[in-house]
Amino acid sequence: MAETNSHTEVPGGHGPKTFPPFDKQTFGSQLVWLVIAFVALYVLMSKIALPRVGSILQARRDRIAGDLAEAQRHKDESEAAMAAYEKALADARGRAQAIAAETRDKLMGEAETNRKALEAKLNTQLAEAEKTIAGTKASAMNNVRGVAADATGAIVERLIGSLPSEQAVTQAVERALKG
Amino acid sequence: MAADPIHQFQINNLFPLGTVGGQEIAFTNSALFMGISVVGIVLLMITATAGRSLVPGRAQSLAELSYEFVADMIKSTAGTEGMRFFPFVFTIFMFVLFLNVLGMLPLAGFAVTSHIIVTAALALLVFFTVIIYGLAHNGLRFFKLFVPSGIPIYILPLIVFIEIMSFLSRPISHSVRLFANVLAGHITLKVFAGFVVMLGAFGVGGWLGAILPLGMTVALTALELLVAFLQAYVFAILTCIYLNDAIHPGH
Structure with missing residues (x-):
């Protein structure tokens, strides 16, 4: 460092050359201006700049929080609407099913009644028909008996030459018919 | 003149203002850079924040970034109670940062911060703020700062002595760290840049030889920009840590 002093021109009139950061001659000026600059800066920062930037940041945070809350509200609303829609849909579906079941039951009941009435009627007709058939059969049987007795009488007369008694012929026919 | 690495720290009187108690008071190049x-x-x-834009532009973003950077620094070291010193720490950080970078x-x-008187004044401002606020806020409990709890009684005097010495040496380390970093950085830069000029005077061979110090000068410039920011940050965060002692004495 010694050689650096060899080519230094005389600095702004400060007497003997010293290392500038340790030159006490300059301390007064530096301190005065440091105090002025620092105090001015402190006042400007604390009174204007920082409250302003702080309020800007706060406003932005509030705005974001507000927007998020708004978005959440809209989301909740749409979810509520969705739930209401689905509930209405489920209700309608339930009602439709109830109506369908009721209608089905009613129709089935009617069909059953009709079927029973028809069955009863058919049964009656069947019974009547059976009675008619039985009547017809009985009368036919009587006719058969008469014809059989006549035929038996005639056959026996041809075979033995004499007419058997009507009672014996009738008994024989009855036996044959039963057998 | 250009090769003298010390000349850059010379205080030049731009215009004199008068004499107070034998001290010459003048508007100097140092004062000019403080003003700038x-x-x-x-x-x-x-x-840059006059518009108060909801969506900030570049300059307003930078202002908001500085605000939040310093606010986070205080909250992480001194807690939310430390925020009462926010304007103080912010002013110190921005002032030192701008002085370093403008240098x-x-x-x-x-480089205004290459003068010990400036860094010492700022460090002493912090030191006395800590003492005055610490006493006003905590009363005598402030002295618990020097008496860590859970220390056996027979080594307590030694610990208290060490604590007091380290407390008293704070303004020295606080100010010398910033001053020495800025001073040494600027001297190194000037020396390497001086090599370039010296070697360049020797003709073509010298120009080739000057490539190395030129590269060093470029790299050192980048390093010094980093140091300019880093030392402002270190100065501010130490301020926060010391203020934390005033707010929460007792370890």
């Missing part, structure tokens, strides 16, 4: 710093910070923090300006730059 104040104007620069005001442009950044006040002019890096080529040709006309002057």
Whole structure:
């Protein structure tokens, strides 16, 4: 460092050359201006700049929080609407099913009644028909008996030459018919 | 003159103002750069935020970034109670940062923080703020700072002595760290840049030889810009840590 002093021109009139950061001659000026600059800066920062930037940041945070809350509200609303829609849909579906079941039951009941009435009627007709058939059969049987007795009488007369008694012929026919 | 690495720290009187108690008071190049710093910070923090835009532009973003950077620094070291010192720490950080960075300006730059008187004044301001606020806020409990709890009684006197010495040496380390970093950085830069000029005078061979110091100068410039920011940050965070002692004494 010694050689650096060899080519230094005389600095702004400060007497003997010293290392500038340790030159006490300059301390007064530096301190005065440091105090002025620092105090001015402190006042400007604390009174204007920082409250302003702080309020800007706060406003932005509030705005974001507000927007998020708004978005959440809209989301909740749409979810509520969705739930209401689905509930209405489920209700309608339930009602439709109830109506369908009721209608089905009613129709089935009617069909059953009709079927029973028809069955009863058919049964009656069947019974009547059976009675008619039985009547017809009985009368036919009587006719058969008469014809059989006549035929038996005639056959026996041809075979033995004499007419058997009507009672014996009738008994024989009855036996044959039963057998 | 250009090769003298010390000349850059010379305080030049731009115009004298008078004499107070044998001390000459003048508007100097140091004062000029302090003024430029104040104007620069005001442009950044006040002019750039005048629009109060919800969606900030570049300059307003930078102002908000500075605000939140310092606010986070305080909250992480001194808690939310430390926020009462926010304007103080913010002013210190921005002022030192601007002074450091403006000192890096080529040709006309002057590093105000390369003068011990400036850094010492700022460090003492912090030191006395800690003491005055600590006593006013905590009363005698402030002295618990020097008496860590859970220490066996027979080594307590030694610990208290060490604590007091370390407390008293704070303004020294606080101020010398910033001063020495800025001073050494600027001297190193000047020396390497001086090599370039010296070697360049030797003709073509010298030009080739000058490539190495030129590269060093470029790399050192980048490093010094980092140091300019880093030392402002270190100065501010130490301020926060010391203020934390005033707010929460007792370890």
